[in-house]
């Protein structure tokens with residue numbers, strides 16, 4: 194993992210997991226460890242743009258889950274729902290594709306980093322508003338000082354590492 198001071202704005206230390214994804218052994222170790230902690234009832238992965246896509250797709254292919262991309266605005270041709278939220282650095286919106294989640298499906302939200310929890314909370318809201326049941330939020334790294342877990346109260350949070 195690489196720490197980048199003052200990215201994307203002064204005062205933020207950006208935890209960049211790109212080197213982990215680029216290393217074949219590290220990628221396999223991380224994806225296997227994420228899988229170990231998934232609820233047995235998991236049916237679907239909701240993967241958050243952008244690094245969450247890579248982890249989510251690896252989990253989906255490796256263990257036969259479907260994968261739904263939760264995307265930044267303007268990317269999806271047919272949008273079912275959207276949620277806006279505050280980030281450590283600015284504002285963002287996530288969108289859910291149409292017809293992706295069926296009511297009652299057990300869904301795990303996957304991303305690389307949990308910071309303030311705004312992104313993961315928005316993802317959970319999208320899944321739940323579509324009738325899905327969030328059986329977990331799985332991330333590689335949790336930045337504990339930003340207390341993202343507090344915003345995800347009531348949901349199972351699994352982080353492989355904490356700083």
Ligand SMILES: O=P(O)(O)OC[C@H]1O[C@H](OP(=O)(O)OP(=O)(O)O)[C@H](O)[C@@H]1O
Pocket residue numbers: 241242243244245279280281285304305306307308309310311312313341
């Ligand atoms: O817990 P939060 O404070 O919401 O922050 C976590 C999010 O921030 C980063 O993504 P970013 O928004 O920088 O977008 P990217 O993945 O497209 O680079 C990270 O990959 C998470 O998705």
Ligand SMILES: Nc1ncnc2[nH]cnc12
Pocket residue numbers: 205206207208209280281282306308309336
């Ligand atoms: N410091 C950070 N590093 C990586 N992703 C983030 N998302 C929000 N804050 C972040």
